[in-house]
Every structure is written in C-alpha cells, then in structure tokens.
Amino acid sequence: MKSVVLPSYNKNIIRAMLGLKVQDIDPPVPKVDEVVIKIHASPVNPSDIAFIQGTYNIVKPLPAVPGFEASGEVVDAYKNTSDLIGKKVSCFVQNDDFGTWSEYVVANVDDIIILKDEMNMDQAACFTVNPFTAYGLFNIAVLRETKAIIQNAAGSQVAALIRKMALLNDVDVINIVRKQETADKLVSEGVKHVLVDTDENFESQLKDICTSLNPGVAFDAVGGKLAGLMFNALSDDSELVVYGGLSGKSIDGIDVMDVIFRDKIISGFNLIDWKNEMDIEEFNNISEELQDRFIDGTYSTAICGNTSLENVVKGLRAYISDMSKGKLLIVP
Ligand SMILES: NC(=O)c1ccc[n+]([C@@H]2O[C@H](COP(=O)([O-])OP(=O)(O)OC[C@H]3O[C@@H](n4cnc5c(N)ncnc54)[C@H](OP(=O)(O)O)[C@@H]3O)[C@@H](O)[C@H]2O)c1
Incomplete structure (x- = not known):
C-alpha cells in the first residue's frame, strides 16, 4: 500500500516536510481487537506538524508514517472484531507502525468511532479529535457557570467549534488571533469580540473587554506572553486551561498575587486523558450528540482543500501558510 513516509525528524518545518516521501509499505495485518481501515481522508492537524518536527509527545521509531486521524471503511479485521467489516468509521491512531497519511491503517477497536450513515466522510475525517476537544474544553466553562470565555488561536477549528457551543449556551467569547486578516475574516462571519x-x-483592549464581560475561563493554545496576559485578565475564581503550545514558548508573566489571593488556577487539557476518565457509555453519548450536530449542520469543520499522498509536501506548505483557512485533507 502507498503511504507517506517520514525518514527523519527535523525542527525546521520546511526541511521536515521536504524529507517526506511516498513509499509502498507492507499492508497491515490485524491482530486481536484490531481492524484495517481503507482510508477515505486524513486531515493535517498542528499535532502532525509538531510530529514531523520531532517536537510532539508522540515520537515513533523511524522511518514512520505520519497522521493520527482519519475516516474510512473497515475492510479487514481480526476474528473477534469481524462484525465491524463494512462499517464507516472515524479513527484516532497513535500506532508506532502505521499512520493515517496512507491508503490503509490498522486501529484498535477502542480507537474507532462507528459512524451514523448520514455522517459526511470529509467531516468524519476531522471528527475524533477537535469536536471532542472543543466539547471537553467548553464543558469546563459550563461547569464553572461562566458567562464569558477568552480563547486565543481563535482562527482555528477547535476555536470555531467552541464559538458555536458558546453561542448555543449564551456565553460570550473574547477571540484573540495573531493576524489582522484572520480578525477581518471572523468579523465578516459575524463574530463579535475579536482582538x-x-x-x-x-x-488595554483585552483589559477593557474583560472588565466588561468578566470571563471565568480562558483556553490557551499558544503559550508565551499571550497566555500570561489572558490569565491576568481573567476575573477572580477563574481558570486558564492550556491545551496547545503553538508558539513553542513557555508561559510568561503570570501575576503571582492572582494565584495566591484571587483563586485563579492554571490547568492542562489533553483529549486522551479526558476520554480515559469517562466510561464508554458516557463517551458514546457525547459522540452521538456530536454526530447529530454534524449531520444537521449545526457544527462543521472548515475544509480548505484536498491533496493526494503524492502532493503532500505542496499541500502542507499551503496549510502552514494559512492555517486559519481550514483543514487540508490528505486523500489517498
Ligand atoms: N490538548 C488536546 O487534547 C488537543 C486536541 C486537539 C487540538 N489541540 C490543539 O488545539 C489547537 C488548535 O488545533 P486546530 O486543529 O483547531 O488548528 P487549525 O484549525 O489547524 O488552526 C491552527 C490555528 O493556530 C494558529 N496558530 C498557529 N501557530 C500560531 C502561533 N504561533 N501563535 C498564534 N496562533 C497560531 C493559526 O493561525 P494562523 O492562521 O495565524 O497561522 C490557526 O488559526 C492546536 O494547538 C492543537 O494542537 C489540542
């Protein structure tokens, strides 16, 4: 089968991308509890970029096939999972031997979501990670009963889903982006508070808007000085939730007095830990609810285009030059 292969990690993203090759590798053979998925599409996520740079928390032995997420159809299975053959699925795979930028991938049954028939397969390619991340993060705001939140990297797909959830729950969102053109795009879509x-x-803009809206939770995907400013701008008894490190910089400038005297905390969110903390029934209920919202069009992931396995380098270059445009799908 054809797969994108990473021969070596490189912190320089351009060099890391240029090293990618398409190769024929042995097709997967399912072991107990595993299925083989014929891939419909696999997105490019910031974690994939960090992975090929060797800076993600998953480091596979080289050469490795990148890609952690995809949609597709189960075409083969071990005998204990053979009832899944023919099912449409989304999968999240952090397997050393296979990745989703490929024609096929092998996945453990715990790492697949069986899809409703009406689910669009391009949307399903981006279903296992970001929608659940947005759900888990937004639930922190729900539990804190806050009426306003702050989020950075607000042009991202996670941020777009959080905005949608906030709208449905009458929660204000203070959106922070790094480029004026992203702000203009969000404003043209009707987004209210964009900095x-x-x-x-x-x-001063951040301070003013926080004084008026009193945000009780901030979602940080960037780190560095910005995360510190967001923390300091939060109201009393509040939480900065760190879920990404896009700037690659340590959080800076946290007001110590706020931590001691104003009941403000910093926490981390990791989707896998969040999922592992709940029982399967609870997870399946959330999955059903999210699928229904994708099927009725309430939620969606913006997709900026497709690329073949062979054109992956060209596609990746376009994605990293304008990540707020939407997801690039790799379609074998
Ligand atoms: N903790 C978890 O379990 C978990 C799960 C899923 C996702 N995440 C994280 O969630 C974040 C968003 O993911 P996504 O898939 O929604 O992203 P995405 O749609 O691919 O978009 C990436 C966004 O990040 C922005 N960005 C990139 N580098 C940045 C920087 N140095 N400073 C500020 N903004 C920057 C981009 O803005 P430009 O257009 O300006 O480049 C773009 O809006 C990522 O950090 C990802 O790793 C975490």
Whole structure:
C-alpha cells in the first residue's frame, strides 16, 4: 500500500516536510481487537506538524508514517472484531507502525468511532479529535457557570467549534488571533469580540473587554506572553486551561498575587486523558450528540482543500501558510 513516509525528524518545518516521501509499505495485518481501515481522508492537524518536527509527545521509531486521524471503511479485521467489516468509521491512531497519511491503517477497536450513515466522510475525517476537544474544553466553562470565555488561536477549528457551543449556551467569547486578516475574516462571519495580539493597544483592549464581560475561563493554545496576559485578565475564581503550545514558548508573566489571593488556577487539557476518565457509555453519548450536530449542520469543520499522498509536501506548505483557512485533507 502507498503511504507517506517520514525518514527523519527535523525542527525546521520546511526541511521536515521536504524529507517526506511516498513509499509502498507492507499492508497491515490485524491482530486481536484490531481492524484495517481503507482510508477515505486524513486531515493535517498542528499535532502532525509538531510530529514531523520531532517536537510532539508522540515520537515513533523511524522511518514512520505520519497522521493520527482519519475516516474510512473497515475492510479487514481480526476474528473477534469481524462484525465491524463494512462499517464507516472515524479513527484516532497513535500506532508506532502505521499512520493515517496512507491508503490503509490498522486501529484498535477502542480507537474507532462507528459512524451514523448520514455522517459526511470529509467531516468524519476531522471528527475524533477537535469536536471532542472543543466539547471537553467548553464543558469546563459550563461547569464553572461562566458567562464569558477568552480563547486565543481563535482562527482555528477547535476555536470555531467552541464559538458555536458558546453561542448555543449564551456565553460570550473574547477571540484573540495573531493576524489582522484572520480578525477581518471572523468579523465578516459575524463574530463579535475579536482582538489581534499584535495590535499596539492589545493589552488595554483585552483589559477593557474583560472588565466588561468578566470571563471565568480562558483556553490557551499558544503559550508565551499571550497566555500570561489572558490569565491576568481573567476575573477572580477563574481558570486558564492550556491545551496547545503553538508558539513553542513557555508561559510568561503570570501575576503571582492572582494565584495566591484571587483563586485563579492554571490547568492542562489533553483529549486522551479526558476520554480515559469517562466510561464508554458516557463517551458514546457525547459522540452521538456530536454526530447529530454534524449531520444537521449545526457544527462543521472548515475544509480548505484536498491533496493526494503524492502532493503532500505542496499541500502542507499551503496549510502552514494559512492555517486559519481550514483543514487540508490528505486523500489517498
Ligand atoms: N490538548 C488536546 O487534547 C488537543 C486536541 C486537539 C487540538 N489541540 C490543539 O488545539 C489547537 C488548535 O488545533 P486546530 O486543529 O483547531 O488548528 P487549525 O484549525 O489547524 O488552526 C491552527 C490555528 O493556530 C494558529 N496558530 C498557529 N501557530 C500560531 C502561533 N504561533 N501563535 C498564534 N496562533 C497560531 C493559526 O493561525 P494562523 O492562521 O495565524 O497561522 C490557526 O488559526 C492546536 O494547538 C492543537 O494542537 C489540542
């Protein structure tokens, strides 16, 4: 089968991408509890970019096939899972031997979601990670009963889903992006509170809007100085939830007095831990609810285009130059 193969990690993203090759590798043979999925499409996520740079928390032995998420159809299975053959699925696979930027992938049954028939397979390619992440993060705001949240990297697909959830729950969102063009795009879509962190008045704008809206939760995917500013701008008894490290920088400038005297905390969110903390029935209920929302069009992931396995380098270059445009799908 054809797969994208990464021969070596490289912190320089351009060099890491240029090293990618398409190769024929041995097709997967399912072991106990495993299925083989013929891939419909696999997205490019920030975690994939960090993976090929060797800076993600998953480091596979090389050469490795990148890609952690996909949609497709089960075409083969071990005998204890053979009833799944023919099912349409989304999968999240962090397997050393296979990745989803490929024609086929092998997945453990615990790492697949069986899809409703009406699920669009392009949307399903991006279903196992971001919608559940947005759900888990937004639930923190629900539990804290806050009426406003702050989020950075607000042009991302996770942020777009959080905005949708907030709208349905009457929660205000203070959106922070790094480029004016992303802010303009969000405003043209009707998004209300959008700040650009490179604006010279950004800090005072953030303070002013937080004084008026009293956000009780902030979602940070960036780190660095921005995360510190978001923390300091939160109201009393609040939480900064760190779920990404896009800037590659440590969080900076946290006001110590806020931590000691204003009941403000910092926490981390990791989708896999969140999933492992709940029983399968609870997870399946959330999955059903999210699928229904995708099927009726309430939620969606913006997709900026497709690329073949052979054109992956060209596609990746386009994705990293404008990540807020939407997901690039790799279609074998
Ligand atoms: N913890 C978890 O379990 C978990 C699960 C899923 C996702 N995540 C994280 O969630 C974040 C969003 O993922 P996604 O798939 O929704 O992203 P995405 O749709 O691919 O978009 C990436 C976004 O990040 C922005 N960005 C990139 N580098 C940045 C930087 N240095 N500073 C500020 N903004 C930057 C991009 O803005 P430009 O257009 O300006 O480049 C773009 O809006 C990522 O950090 C991802 O790793 C975490």
